Amino acid sequence: MSTTSKVVLGVSVLLTLSTVAGVHLKQRLDQERxxxxxxxDLERLARKRENLRVLDQQRVLTQELEAQRDQREAQQNHH
Structure with missing residues (x-):
């Protein structure tokens, strides 16, 4: 085999191996992404559930406070 053909074969093998390695690396990076x-998404859903829970608590507290206020107003109006 001539020197030129050995160099071409070596470069071809090197490029092929580099391409295969690059494709595998890209696949791994894509899978990780x-x-x-x-x-x-799971973290976002957990935050959303927590926000909804807090909102429900705030609604209950608001209703309780409004009921207490209405009772005080009713008592003040009776006196």
């Missing part, structure tokens, strides 16, 4: 998206 997708996984992080799922994690972010």
């Amino acid at each position: 997708l996984h992080q998206g799922v994690v972010r």
